Amino acid sequence: MNILVYPHELAMGGSQINAIELAAAVRDRGHNVTITAPDGVLSSMIRQLGLDYVPIPRAPYFPSVATAFQLSALARRIDADLIHTYEWRPAIECTFGPHFFAGTRMLATVLSMDISHLFPRHVSLIVGTQQLAQTRPAQKIWVLEPPIDDERNKTRDVIAARSRWGFHDDEIVVCVICRLTTDLEKVQGVLEAIDVVGSMASSFKLRLIVAGDGAGKADVDTAAASVNCRHGREIITVTGELLEPDAVYEASDIVLGMGSSALKGMAFSKPLIVQGTAGFWRLFDEQSVNLFLYQGLFGHGGGGRVELRSILEKLAVDKDRRTILGNFGRSVIEERFSLDFMADRLIEIYQQTVSEKQPLDKRLGSMSRTLFDVAKFRAKMEWHALRYAVRGRSV
Structure with a gap:
């Protein structure tokens, strides 16, 4: 198969790293794989793995009509049998690009914690948890958990x-590796961890x-x-x-x-404390494993700093x-x-997606609804931008 993979960006992040690693594994199983996305730090990873990479310009707004046309041209050039997008924006751009104009089969992966209401309903999805499915x-949804090599x-x-x-050998080192943004309250969790470790450092050899x-x-x-x-x-x-944070x-x-x-930490045989939003911290152990396999390594609501300190104190001793x-x-x-297992399963999903026939009325109905929802979304964003600009000039 000729497969075009379109992650939403090439900044450091789990979704796009998964896209690249799976693309390489699928390529290694005899398929032609091309990755396209705006240039970013992970483009070096694509080159290291020897994957074909076609950068596209970064659009000033999303979803982008210009990007949709560029994707159509690229899909024709590589004679794509299937386009695999990651997250909502690439899915919409492909829906109204090569999928609409040429009928190219497409599949979308969502590794976010929810599925955007903008997603076309006729497009088959891959999600990371049974709860989201x-x-x-x-x-039509498949569950394919994030792969780890x-x-x-x-x-x-x-x-x-x-x-x-x-x-030092006698120090207990805690690590957190993430984007330092407010998305999913990641940076809030990091700041909580800094506060907790700082408060424990006088009693424990903790870093x-x-x-x-x-x-x-x-x-x-x-x-x-401040802590230091x-x-x-x-x-x-x-x-x-x-x-390379290994x-x-x-x-x-x-x-x-x-x-x-979190999954990578587990791969390195380290005990894991799962972070979520609104003060969620919970140890990954024999009691919580089934919950996390169902909902993903995430959660909402908890004891915040007090809960994190309690877990760390027990592990430290x-x-x-x-x-x-x-x-x-x-x-x-x-x-x-396992990445090998996930790659084999993904190829099976690709083959099913390419061979499936979708009724025209179902596709047109879904795309009409998505087009209406996207237009409302864009109008709302432009209205907010206009209000912000007017307010800025009046100050």
């Missing part, structure tokens, strides 16, 4: 990794390493500097964005995170428990999230 009972992502040299940041970048990094830097100044030594290490996972004793970042939980997490990755 149940929100669209009338739509369990051969590449595993512990190899802890001593070298810890020496990179000067962590925290934060890897990532984003709009909230200045706040993270400020909070880290208070203790007179470095308790919080902020690395910024790392294209050494951070390897250097750590405990991982905090959500989604793909029990090295054997940390080892048991780390091995348990690794076994879950090998059984449920």
Whole structure:
């Protein structure tokens, strides 16, 4: 098959890394795969994996009519049998581009925590959790959990990794790797973790390493500097964005995170504390595993700093428990999230999608509804932009 893969961006992030790793695995199984997206830091990963990459201009607004036409031309050029999009914007641009004009089959993956109301109802979806699949009972949906390359992502040299940041053998290192943005309250969780580790550092030999970048990094830097100044030594290490953060996972004793970042921590045999919104923190263990396999490595509502401190205190004093939980997490990755298994399953989904026939009336009805919803969305965005501009001039 000739497959065009269109992630929504190439900034550092779980959805787009999954798209690239799966694309390479599908290519390695004998299919022709091309990736297209606006240029970003992950374009180097695409090149390292030897994948064909066609950059497209970054549109000033989304979804973009110009991008839809560019996708149509690219799909014709590579004779695409299928276009696989990631997240809502690429799905809409492909729907009203090559899918509409040439009838090219398409499939969309959603690894967000919800499915946008703008999504075309006739387009088959892949989601990461059973819980999300149940929100669209009338739509064809496959559940394909985020893949992890369990051969590449595993512990190899802890001593070298810890020496990179000067962590001592008797220190307990907690890590968090994420985009430092307000999306899913990621940066809020990082700031909570900095506060908690800072408050525990006098009683425990605890360190925290934060890897990532984003709009909230200045706040993270400020909070880290405050804790370090208070203790007179470095308790919080902020690395910024790392294209290859494997050494951070390897250097750590405990991982905090959500989604793909959390899964990678488990692949490195580290105990995981799952982060969510509104103060959610919960240990991934034998009691919570079924819940997280259903809803994904995420949650909403909890005890915030108090809950996080309680979990960390128990793990900090029990090295054997940390080892048991780390091995348990690794076994879950090998059984449920292996990249090889996911790639084989994805090819099966591709083959089904290409061979399926969709009634014209169903496609037209779905696209008409989506076109109306997108027009309302764009009008609303433009209205808000106009109000903001008028307010700015009046100040």
